Amino acid sequence: MKTMKLIVPFFLILFSIVMLISSFNLQKANLGNPYGPIYFPAGISIFMLIFSIIYLMQELKNIHKENPSIKLMLSGRTPRLICVTILFGIIYSFLFERVGFLISTFLFLGALLFFINGKRKWIVNTVVALSFSFISWYAFSELLGVSLP
Amino acid sequence: MRKIGFVSILILIMLLAACSSNASGSKGYPDKNLEIVAPASPGGGWDLTARSLEKVLTDENLVEQNINVVNKPGGGGEVGWKYLKSKDAHTLAVNSSLVLTNNLLGQSDLTYNEFTPIATLATEWQALAVPADSKYSTATEFLEATKENPDSMKIGVGPGLGNDDHLSLVQAASEFGINPSELNFLVYEGGGDVVTALLGGHVDAVTTSLSEVKDQHLAGKLKILAVSSDKPVEGIEDVPTWQDEGVDMVFPHWRGLMGPPDMTEEEIAYWDEKISKMVETEQWKKVLDNNDWESFYKNSEETEAFLKEQNDLYQKLVKDSGMMK
Amino acid sequence: MDGGSFINGLMIAIEPINILWIIVGGFLGTIVGMLPGLGPATAVAVLIPITFSMNPVSAIILMAAIYYGAMYGGSRSSILLNTPGDGSAIAATFDGYPMAKKGQAGEALAISAVASFIGGLIAVVGFIFLAEPLANFALEFGPAEYFLLMLLTLSAIVALSIGKMVKGFLAMMIGLTLSTVGIDTQTGVYRFTMGLPHLSEGIDFLIVIIGVYAIGEVLYNFLNIDQQKKDKKKVGKVWFTKDQWKRSKWPILRSGPLGFLIGVLPGAGGSIASMISYTSEKQISKRSEEFGDGAAEGLAAPESANNAASVGAMIPLLTMGIPGSGTTAVMLGALIMLGLRPGPLLFEQQPETAWALVNSMFLGNIALVIINILLVGLLVKILDTPAKVLYPIIVLLAFIGTYTLSYSTMDFFLLLIFGLFGLMMKIMDIPIAPLVLALIVGTDMEQNFRMAVLSSNGSLGIFFSSGVSIALVILTLLSLFYPLIIKLVKKKSQKNTDQPEQVYKSS
Structure with a gap:
C-alpha cells in the first residue's frame, strides 16, 4: 500500500x-x-x-x-477489470487489420460487455455489441468514407 | 475460467487470420478492386492527387474496377510506401521527390528502385520571393548580396529541410557559386507559415512552391524574383526564370505514381495506356489548372530514366546542402 | 467593407440549398465533434470527395459549418463524460464535468451552447468589420511573438494548478518531453523516434487526449463501478438558471473577442484561446475558488472563446490564403481542388463568395444554437445509460477515433499506454490538462524560440523588440503573479475587516 x-x-x-x-x-x-x-x-x-x-x-x-483511490484500485475486481480491458485492447489491435473491422469490433465490444456488464445480461450485451459495431461501421465506412479494413 | 477459454479462442482466430491472408489469382489484370495509396492524411497534397486520380479515372470510365483511396500517413511517405511494398499489383501509390530524398537523407531504407515506376503526372514550379519593399529586385542582386554575407540573409522554408523548396534554392545557390551549407534557413511548419513570415517581414526571402505565392505576387504583397520553370509561367509572364537570370537550372516539383515491386510487363502496359489517356481528358486538365500544376506526363519507361537522373541530382544537392556529411 | 457585395453574399447564403448545407454541416459537425478523436479536420477531410460535385460556394459553406459545428459539439462529451473530443474542448471539462456531476448536466449543455452562440456572433461581427486590419495584425507575429504566446499559455497552466504546483509542473514537463518526439524541424534530426517511421512526425496530441481522458476516465471509473448506484442520476433542467446567466454574461462577452483575436493568429487556435480565456476569467473572478468545482462561468467563457476562434481562423484563410489550423489547411486544399483559391485576390475577384461565407457563418450559428439546445434533452439521456454498457462503448469509440487519425493500429498501443498513464495520474491526483496543453504547444514553442534566436543572431533582445512581444511578456508575468498578488491583498483585507466569507449556495 x-x-x-x-x-x-x-x-x-x-x-x-x-x-x-x-x-x-x-x-x-x-x-x-x-x-x-x-x-x-x-x-x-x-x-x-x-x-x-x-x-x-x-x-x-x-x-x-x-x-483512497489506490486502495480502491487494489480491491475487489478492479485490478482484473483494468488488466482485462487492456488485454482485450491489445488483442483487438492485432485482430483489427487481420479479420476486418466488423468482426473484430463485434468481438471486442462483446467481450468487454460480457466481462464488465456480466453474463447474466447476455441479451443486452449481444444486442448492443451487434448493433453498435454495425452502426459504427456503417457510419464511418459508408457515410463518412473512412477506409476501414 | 470461461474467460480464459474465450481469450484463447480470440487468440486462435487471430492466428488463423494471420495465416490465411494472401491469395491472389491473375487472369485479366486488374481483376479486383484497385487501391491508390495516399501516403498522407486526408486533405494534404498527396491525398488530393490520389483523389483526383480516382475521380478522373472513374468518371471518364477509363478503369472499370472500383478504385479506393487509402490514407497511410507518416514518416514523410514512408509508412504508405512500406505498405505499398507489401501489396500486389492492384495497389499503387502517389509519390514525389521524397521517395528519393528520404533515402538520401538517411531517413529511410526504402529506395526508389524497389518500386515499379508507373508514371510522372504533373509538376509545380519553385519560386524565390522577397517582400514587396525589398531592396532586391532581381534574383541576381539577391544572390550577389547573399554571396557576400550568407549568414545575414534569413531565408524561410517549410515544412522541413531536404524538401524541394529547400533543395531548389540549394541548387540555385551552388550554381551561383555560393556554398549552400552557409545559407541561413529558418524552417517553418508549412508553406502557409512561410508566406506569413515573409508578408510580416520576419524573413528576408522565402523559397516555396509557386502556387503559395502567385496570388500574393499578383496582389502586389510580395515580389517573386525567379521561378524554376523552363519557360515563363502563364499569368506571371513578367517573372523571369532562373535561366533568364543566368542560373542554369530547371527544377520541377513533380508528382508521380508507382506500384509495388515486380509488376509484370502487361500490368505496366495497362497503366501506360490508361494514364496516357487520362492526361488528355478535359477533367484532368481542369484538375491541373485548379492546382496550378503543369502537365508533366512521362510513361513508365520514361519515368524510370527520369527517376534515375533525378536521384543523381538529388544526391549531389543533398551533399551540397550540408545536411549529410 | 463593400455593401453591395455584402447583400449579394447574403442572397447567396439564404438560398435554400445553402441553408440546407449549413444545417447539414452544423449537425454533422456537432456529432463529429462529440466523438473522441474525430475533430473538424477529419470531418472536413472525409467530405472532400462529396464536395467534388458541389459548387464551390456551397462547398465552403458546408465545410465552415462543420468546423464551427464541431466547436459546439466538442464540449458535449467534455461535459457529460469528461472526455474532450478535441484540444479546444479540454477547458470545458474543468467546470462542465463537475456541473454534470452535481446534477446540472442540462444547464451545463444549455449554457455552453448559448455561450458558443454569442462567441460566434461576436466573431462574425468582428470578421465583417475588422478582417483586413486583423490580417495585418496577425502578420506582426514573428517567431519571438509566437514563442511568447505559447509561454503565456503555459503560464496559464501554472495558474491552473494552484494548490498542487509540483504536480502541475511535473505534468507540464512530461507533456513538453513528449512534444520533442519526432523530426526536429530546424535541423531535420530525428529525436526519440526509436527507429519507427510512424513516430517521425511526433506523437499526435489527439491520441494522448483520447488516451488520458477517454480510456483513463473509463479505467478510473472501474474503481467503483460496482458501487455506482443504479438509480436515475439527476440531470437538471434543460435550461440554465437566471443566476447562472448573471454570472456568465460578462465572461462570455469578454471571451468572445479574446478568442476571436487568438483565432486570427495562424497556428494558435481554439485550444490556446479557450485555455487563456478560462484562466483569465478565473483570475479576475471574485469567486475564483469555485472554478473547477462547477462554476457556470468557467464553462461559458472557454466555450465562447473557442467558437469565436474558429471564426477568427477563417480570416487568414480567406484574406491571405494561409491556413491557420489543421482544419483550415484541409479546407484550403479542398477549395483549390474546386478551383476557388482563397487569398488576397478573393475579396477583389469573387467578393460574393467571401461574403456568402461570412453571412453563412451568421446563419450557421443561429442554426447551431437551436440544434444544440434541442439536443440537450436527448444528450442528457446518455447519462441514463448504465455505466457498464456505456464504458465499453466509450472504449470502442476511442479506438475508432484513434484509427481515423492515421489509419494505423500502431496508435492503438499508444492509446492504451496513455490510458494507463491517465489512470495513474488520476489516482495520484496529478492534473492532466497541463500535460496535454504542453504537448500541444511544446513543439511550436521550441521551434519558434530557436527561430527567433537564429534570426536575431543569438541575441535574446528580440523577445522585447516589439510592442506585441512586450505586451505578451507583461501578460505572462501578470498571469503568473496575479494570483499571488490577489492572495496578499485578500489576506490583508481579511485581517482588516474580519468579515466572514460569503458562502455561495449552489442550487
Whole structure:
C-alpha cells in the first residue's frame, strides 16, 4: 500500500534519467548549431528530474496519509477489470487489420460487455455489441468514407 | 475460467487470420478492386492527387474496377510506401521527390528502385520571393548580396529541410557559386507559415512552391524574383526564370505514381495506356489548372530514366546542402 | 467593407440549398465533434470527395459549418463524460464535468451552447468589420511573438494548478518531453523516434487526449463501478438558471473577442484561446475558488472563446490564403481542388463568395444554437445509460477515433499506454490538462524560440523588440503573479475587516 504511492514518483525519476541520457545521445545536427536539437529536451529532462525528486519527497512526507483511490484500485475486481480491458485492447489491435473491422469490433465490444456488464445480461450485451459495431461501421465506412479494413 | 477459454479462442482466430491472408489469382489484370495509396492524411497534397486520380479515372470510365483511396500517413511517405511494398499489383501509390530524398537523407531504407515506376503526372514550379519593399529586385542582386554575407540573409522554408523548396534554392545557390551549407534557413511548419513570415517581414526571402505565392505576387504583397520553370509561367509572364537570370537550372516539383515491386510487363502496359489517356481528358486538365500544376506526363519507361537522373541530382544537392556529411 | 457585395453574399447564403448545407454541416459537425478523436479536420477531410460535385460556394459553406459545428459539439462529451473530443474542448471539462456531476448536466449543455452562440456572433461581427486590419495584425507575429504566446499559455497552466504546483509542473514537463518526439524541424534530426517511421512526425496530441481522458476516465471509473448506484442520476433542467446567466454574461462577452483575436493568429487556435480565456476569467473572478468545482462561468467563457476562434481562423484563410489550423489547411486544399483559391485576390475577384461565407457563418450559428439546445434533452439521456454498457462503448469509440487519425493500429498501443498513464495520474491526483496543453504547444514553442534566436543572431533582445512581444511578456508575468498578488491583498483585507466569507449556495 505504502510502496504503491511511490511507484509513480520513482517511475518519473527513472523516465527523466532515461530521457536525459538519450537527449545527450541524440544525433548532432549537420547544419547550424550542432547541439541545436539537444538543448530543449535535455533542459526539460533536467527540470523533470528535479520536480520528480521534489514530488517523491512530498509523497514520502505524506506516506502515512492514505490515498483512497489506490486502495480502491487494489480491491475487489478492479485490478482484473483494468488488466482485462487492456488485454482485450491489445488483442483487438492485432485482430483489427487481420479479420476486418466488423468482426473484430463485434468481438471486442462483446467481450468487454460480457466481462464488465456480466453474463447474466447476455441479451443486452449481444444486442448492443451487434448493433453498435454495425452502426459504427456503417457510419464511418459508408457515410463518412473512412477506409476501414 | 470461461474467460480464459474465450481469450484463447480470440487468440486462435487471430492466428488463423494471420495465416490465411494472401491469395491472389491473375487472369485479366486488374481483376479486383484497385487501391491508390495516399501516403498522407486526408486533405494534404498527396491525398488530393490520389483523389483526383480516382475521380478522373472513374468518371471518364477509363478503369472499370472500383478504385479506393487509402490514407497511410507518416514518416514523410514512408509508412504508405512500406505498405505499398507489401501489396500486389492492384495497389499503387502517389509519390514525389521524397521517395528519393528520404533515402538520401538517411531517413529511410526504402529506395526508389524497389518500386515499379508507373508514371510522372504533373509538376509545380519553385519560386524565390522577397517582400514587396525589398531592396532586391532581381534574383541576381539577391544572390550577389547573399554571396557576400550568407549568414545575414534569413531565408524561410517549410515544412522541413531536404524538401524541394529547400533543395531548389540549394541548387540555385551552388550554381551561383555560393556554398549552400552557409545559407541561413529558418524552417517553418508549412508553406502557409512561410508566406506569413515573409508578408510580416520576419524573413528576408522565402523559397516555396509557386502556387503559395502567385496570388500574393499578383496582389502586389510580395515580389517573386525567379521561378524554376523552363519557360515563363502563364499569368506571371513578367517573372523571369532562373535561366533568364543566368542560373542554369530547371527544377520541377513533380508528382508521380508507382506500384509495388515486380509488376509484370502487361500490368505496366495497362497503366501506360490508361494514364496516357487520362492526361488528355478535359477533367484532368481542369484538375491541373485548379492546382496550378503543369502537365508533366512521362510513361513508365520514361519515368524510370527520369527517376534515375533525378536521384543523381538529388544526391549531389543533398551533399551540397550540408545536411549529410 | 463593400455593401453591395455584402447583400449579394447574403442572397447567396439564404438560398435554400445553402441553408440546407449549413444545417447539414452544423449537425454533422456537432456529432463529429462529440466523438473522441474525430475533430473538424477529419470531418472536413472525409467530405472532400462529396464536395467534388458541389459548387464551390456551397462547398465552403458546408465545410465552415462543420468546423464551427464541431466547436459546439466538442464540449458535449467534455461535459457529460469528461472526455474532450478535441484540444479546444479540454477547458470545458474543468467546470462542465463537475456541473454534470452535481446534477446540472442540462444547464451545463444549455449554457455552453448559448455561450458558443454569442462567441460566434461576436466573431462574425468582428470578421465583417475588422478582417483586413486583423490580417495585418496577425502578420506582426514573428517567431519571438509566437514563442511568447505559447509561454503565456503555459503560464496559464501554472495558474491552473494552484494548490498542487509540483504536480502541475511535473505534468507540464512530461507533456513538453513528449512534444520533442519526432523530426526536429530546424535541423531535420530525428529525436526519440526509436527507429519507427510512424513516430517521425511526433506523437499526435489527439491520441494522448483520447488516451488520458477517454480510456483513463473509463479505467478510473472501474474503481467503483460496482458501487455506482443504479438509480436515475439527476440531470437538471434543460435550461440554465437566471443566476447562472448573471454570472456568465460578462465572461462570455469578454471571451468572445479574446478568442476571436487568438483565432486570427495562424497556428494558435481554439485550444490556446479557450485555455487563456478560462484562466483569465478565473483570475479576475471574485469567486475564483469555485472554478473547477462547477462554476457556470468557467464553462461559458472557454466555450465562447473557442467558437469565436474558429471564426477568427477563417480570416487568414480567406484574406491571405494561409491556413491557420489543421482544419483550415484541409479546407484550403479542398477549395483549390474546386478551383476557388482563397487569398488576397478573393475579396477583389469573387467578393460574393467571401461574403456568402461570412453571412453563412451568421446563419450557421443561429442554426447551431437551436440544434444544440434541442439536443440537450436527448444528450442528457446518455447519462441514463448504465455505466457498464456505456464504458465499453466509450472504449470502442476511442479506438475508432484513434484509427481515423492515421489509419494505423500502431496508435492503438499508444492509446492504451496513455490510458494507463491517465489512470495513474488520476489516482495520484496529478492534473492532466497541463500535460496535454504542453504537448500541444511544446513543439511550436521550441521551434519558434530557436527561430527567433537564429534570426536575431543569438541575441535574446528580440523577445522585447516589439510592442506585441512586450505586451505578451507583461501578460505572462501578470498571469503568473496575479494570483499571488490577489492572495496578499485578500489576506490583508481579511485581517482588516474580519468579515466572514460569503458562502455561495449552489442550487
